Amino acid sequence: MSDTIFTRLRALLGTTGVERDSHGVPRATPDSPDSLSLVCRLAHEEGWKIRVEGRGTWLAPDAPADLVVSTTGLDQVVSVSPADLVATVQAGAPLEALRRRLADYGMWLALDPPGRPERSIGSIVATATAGPLRHGFGPVRDHVLGCTVATGDGRLVNAGGRVVKNVAGYDLTKLHVGGFGGFGIIAEVHLRLRALPRADLTLVARGTRDTLTSAARDIVAGNLLPGALELLSPALAAEADWALATRLTGTEAAVQADVRRLTSLGELSWVPLPADRTAGFWSTAARGSLAGPVTLRLGVLGDGVDDALDLLAHDLDEGLVSAGAGHGMIRWTGDAVLDRLRALRRAAAAREVPMTLERAPWPIRRALGHFGAYREGVGKIVGRLRGTFDPGQCLSVALEGAE
Numbered sequence: 001m002s003d004t005i006f007t008r009l010r011a012l013l014g015t016t017g018v019e020r021d022s023h024g025v026p027r028a029t030p031d032s033p034d035s036l037s038l039v040c041r042l043a044h045e046e047g048w049k050i051r052v053e054g055r056g057t058w059l060a061p062d063a064p065a066d067l068v069v070s071t072t073g074l075d076q077v078v079s080v081s082p083a084d085l086v087a088t089v090q091a092g093a094p095l096e097a098l099r100r101r102l103a104d105y106g107m108w109l110a111l112d113p114p115g116r117p118e119r120s121i122g123s124i125v126a127t128a129t130a131g132p133l134r135h136g137f138g139p140v141r142d143h144v145l146g147c148t149v150a151t152g153d154g155r156l157v158n159a160g161g162r163v164v165k166n167v168a169g170y171d172l173t174k175l176h177v178g179g180f181g182g183f184g185i186i187a188e189v190h191l192r193l194r195a196l197p198r199a200d201l202t203l204v205a206r207g208t209r210d211t212l213t214s215a216a217r218d219i220v221a222g223n224l225l226p227g228a229l230e231l232l233s234p235a236l237a238a239e240a241d242w243a244l245a246t247r248l249t250g251t252e253a254a255v256q257a258d259v260r261r262l263t264s265l266g267e268l269s270w271v272p273l274p275a276d277r278t279a280g281f282w283s284t285a286a287r288g289s290l291a292g293p294v295t296l297r298l299g300v301l302g303d304g305v306d307d308a309l310d311l312l313a314h315d316l317d318e319g320l321v322s323a324g325a326g327h328g329m330i331r332w333t334g335d336a337v338l339d340r341l342r343a344l345r346r347a348a349a350a351r352e353v354p355m356t357l358e359r360a361p362w363p364i365r366r367a368l369g370h371f372g373a374y375r376e377g378v379g380k381i382v383g384r385l386r387g388t389f390d391p392g393q394c395l396s397v398a399l400e401g402a403e
Contacts, residue, residue, distance in 0.1 A: 002026060005048060005067050012038055021061070021068055027053075031073040033148050033156055033187035039069055040185065041154025044392045050152070051396045052181050054092060054120035057290075058127065062362040063396040071122050074187060077101050085193045086145060091122025091186045108196040110137035110227070112282060114289035114331065114358075122186045128178030129297075129358055131286060132228035132247065135326050141177040143192050149176055149184035152390025157184065175385065178356075180370050182397040183389040197249035201259070202228075202278045205244045205268040206237075212244040213306050215266045216325030219246070220302060222265050224258060231305070231325040233318055236288045244268070244325060245281070288320045292334040293361055294341070299354040300328040308353060315344040331358070338367055345372050362398075369401025 051065035112131035146160025159172035
């Protein structure tokens with residue numbers, strides 16, 4: 001069947017848009033949303049399973065499938081509108097390339113996801129993997145105004161829009177942000193931009209975990225809102241102690257005022273990072289999420305960070321851990337067997353803390369699911385939505401898992 005699929009895809013996309021991956025599986029690389037929809041329509045008609053791949057830097061490309069659909073051909077920054085604070089970007093565009101393009105316009109996308117700088121925009125949106133800047137600028141969904149998605153049966157769906165405004169009715173964009181490709185393949189996104197900050201300063205304090213989480217709560221209570229307020233474990237910070245890093249952005253005067261307020265809160269010793277070390281510090285923290293085969297996140301509130309970290313230490317470890325010390329959300333990376341991950345999810349659920357499996361080998365993703373079992377009544381809704389957007393079940397995605 002592989003040869004048949006390869007031949008059909010070449011007839012559809014031409015010889016330059018089709019090849020085989022390292023395992024001999026046909027790989028289609030459409031270069032437009034329309035050609036992406038044609039591939040999905042053909043797969044639906046023929047009953048082929050699709051594995052979606054971006055730039056291969058985040059999720060392991062190991063889901064079983066009859067063909068691979070790569071978004072690397074969709075790598076264009078379609079438009080940048082500084083006046084509207086909006087950019088339209090294809091899903092395969094690397095984040096670092098987008099950053100450079102936006103900087104030419106004095107613009108900034110306030111996202112710093114885990115992983116490598118060359119991660120594709122589609123990967124970041126599909127997995128909703130926000131980094132430390134979520135503290136001051138919100139999760140991934142707050143940066144996505146709209147998107148174009150190819151459904152499993154080849155329809156192109158335009159969700160949301162290109163302007164910053166409230167959306168009436170059900171916002172389908174939110175379905176695809178963090179949907180792990182279960183409801184379609186993202187082809188294009190409309191992103192909310194901000195002016196590039198004139199000043200960007202990172203300060204770091206070190207100490208015991210409890211001291212730093214307590215200080216973070218004081219910072220939040222003091223109405224100081226840095227761009228990032230991230231707690232890093234010793235292994236992730238490459239230091240002997242835990243680290244609390246805060247990132248202040250804005251005008252020079254505003255940042256210096258925030259520095260004075262920060263240093264007046266509590267008794268922590270805050271050390272500003274030199275400009276030539278700042279990018280490396282945050283890059284090391286981001287790449288730490290790739291240092292083990294499994295990465296997961298716990299959706300906690302700020303006052304639940306300590307308890308959730310204790311839970312991680314009990315069921316897994318405190319190795320590579322980062323936590324939004326002010327507003328919650330903990331990310332853990334390491335190696336764990338399926339039973340331990342299941343135990344952690346159940347223990348977290350008992351505390352009403354959702355656990356999302358961000359990346360793992362396919363056997364674990366398939367058994368555990370990205371989200372696991374939904375609450376009563378929700379699973380049916382999700383099943384119907386998947387049936388609407390992928391009626392032939394062509395997309396090889398494990399949302400709920402087999403447990």
